Amino acid sequence: MLTEFDTTLPSIRQVQNLIKHTTPVELKLLTQDVLTGKVVWQDPQCICIADENSQQTTVWKQAIAYIKPKTS
Amino acid sequence: MLTEFDTTLPSIRQVQNLIKHTTPVELKLLTQDVLTGKVVWQDPQCICIADENSQQTTVWKQAIAYIKPKTS
Amino acid sequence: MLTEFDTTLPSIRQVQNLIKHTTPVELKLLTQDVLTGKVVWQDPQCICIADENSQQTTVWKQAIAYIKPKTS
Amino acid sequence: MLTEFDTTLPSIRQVQNLIKHTTPVELKLLTQDVLTGKVVWQDPQCICIADENSQQTTVWKQAIAYIKPKTS
Amino acid sequence: MLTEFDTTLPSIRQVQNLIKHTTPVELKLLTQDVLTGKVVWQDPQCICIADENSQQTTVWKQAIAYIKPKTS
Amino acid sequence: MLTEFDTTLPSIRQVQNLIKHTTPVELKLLTQDVLTGKVVWQDPQCICIADENSQQTTVWKQAIAYIKPKTS
Numbered sequence: 474m475l476t477e478f479d480t481t482l483p484s485i486r487q488v489q490n491l492i493k494h495t496t497p498v499e500l501k502l503l504t505q506d507v508l509t510g511k512v513v514w515q516d517p518q519c520i521c522i523a524d525e526n527s528q529q530t531t532v533w534k535q536a537i538a539y540i541k542p543k544t545s
Numbered sequence: 546m547l548t549e550f551d552t553t554l555p556s557i558r559q560v561q562n563l564i565k566h567t568t569p570v571e572l573k574l575l576t577q578d579v580l581t582g583k584v585v586w587q588d589p590q591c592i593c594i595a596d597e598n599s600q601q602t603t604v605w606k607q608a609i610a611y612i613k614p615k616t617s
Numbered sequence: 618m619l620t621e622f623d624t625t626l627p628s629i630r631q632v633q634n635l636i637k638h639t640t641p642v643e644l645k646l647l648t649q650d651v652l653t654g655k656v657v658w659q660d661p662q663c664i665c666i667a668d669e670n671s672q673q674t675t676v677w678k679q680a681i682a683y684i685k686p687k688t689s
Numbered sequence: 690m691l692t693e694f695d696t697t698l699p700s701i702r703q704v705q706n707l708i709k710h711t712t713p714v715e716l717k718l719l720t721q722d723v724l725t726g727k728v729v730w731q732d733p734q735c736i737c738i739a740d741e742n743s744q745q746t747t748v749w750k751q752a753i754a755y756i757k758p759k760t761s
Numbered sequence: 762m763l764t765e766f767d768t769t770l771p772s773i774r775q776v777q778n779l780i781k782h783t784t785p786v787e788l789k790l791l792t793q794d795v796l797t798g799k800v801v802w803q804d805p806q807c808i809c810i811a812d813e814n815s816q817q818t819t820v821w822k823q824a825i826a827y828i829k830p831k832t833s
Numbered sequence: 834m835l836t837e838f839d840t841t842l843p844s845i846r847q848v849q850n851l852i853k854h855t856t857p858v859e860l861k862l863l864t865q866d867v868l869t870g871k872v873v874w875q876d877p878q879c880i881c882i883a884d885e886n887s888q889q890t891t892v893w894k895q896a897i898a899y900i901k902p903k904t905s
Contacts (some may be wrong), residue, residue: 484591519772534824538608556663610680628735682752699881754896807844
């Protein structure tokens with residue numbers, strides 16, 4: 474995977490906004506896992522998400538199917 | 546994944562047309578999820594789709610198996 | 618995925634021939650889906666296939682396991 | 690996927706030898722399919738295999754888990 | 762996969778910290794395997810993890826879904 | 834996949850050592866297959882493993898989850 478981290482891209486900006494607004498999200502992985510929490514940071518390779526206990530999980534982007542704001 | 550976003554490519558143009566005409570689509574993922582809705586935007590990394598409640602889901606392109614217009 | 622669309626490559630030429638001769642094909646995906654129909658177009662990212670009702674499905678190449686002429 | 694077709698690489702040479710000697714092989718895919726037959730050609734993107742009825746299947750290399758000579 | 766090993770990236774630095782502090786981790790793979798242990802080294806291609814018996818397993822990064830500190 | 838075969842990388846060196854010392858290994862694939870045997874060669878694309886009957890299997894690196902020395 475090459476570094477592709479053009480912060481003008483909608484998908485990069487969207488995750489940056491999720492971080493800024495500490496929006497609760499659902500992250501569905503290719504393993505079928507669904508992680509919920511708030512995005513803490515992203516880099517070209519990973520997205521880090523913290524659950525309600527502030528437990529952090531670092532997800533490889535290659536394993537992500539989709540992300541969406543959590544509906545309450 | 547490298548930025549490959551040559552808007553003259555049929556596959557890129559097709560998604561741009563789906564956006565323009567707000568065509569209802571079915572998006573099948575490698576997780577077996579089938580998302581339905583309208584494509585809101587695409588960038589080299591992701592496709593964003595909105596369901597009938599305007600809930601948006603951002604799908605990583607790497608996780609897409611196929612897209613097709615939804616048959617009614 | 619980089620643009621790799623050297624039309625002298627056997628695999629690219631073969632799909633071009635399937636398009637030209639409107640050969641019925643079977644496309645097996647990593648999701649286990651088997652799509653049948655005729656190839657309408659390909660680009661570096663996708664292959665578009667039309668079924669017997671001319672319904673088109675655009676398949677991401679990353680999701681393809683194999684293609685073969687449909688045996689009757 | 691970039692064109693990587695250095696014919697001095699052992700893995701490329703091995704498939705070339707399987708073609709030359711028409712060695713029966715087993716090709717295991719990420720879909721769990723096991724294709725058996727003889728390799729007809731390879732290019733940077735695909736390997737084409739013909740079964741005992743000369744039916745050809747073109748397999749995307751991304752979907753290959755392993756290849757081995759078929760044990761009788 | 763290209764060498765992407767910019768040690769200023771958060772995801773690379775995080776793994777380096779896990780190595781330095783010998784933090785017990787859980788590594789979830791796309792195969793659904795969950796490996797637990799301590800990270801021994803990483804390079805652009807792999808992460809090596811040692812279990813409680815110092816048995817080392819070298820994991821290809823392409824197969825990683827996520828990593829997280831093990832909760833006791 | 835680009836040629837990334839820097840023989841100073843730990844993961845490349847480790848496999849070279851497994852070859853040199855003919856260490857019995859377990860190779861877990863994304864298909865869930867577990868191959869056991871000795872590594873015969875590697876190149877940027879594949880790892881070749883020989884079982885106890887010297888039957889060789891050439892595994893595409895993209896399909897590897899992990900490798901570890903076989904515990905007796």
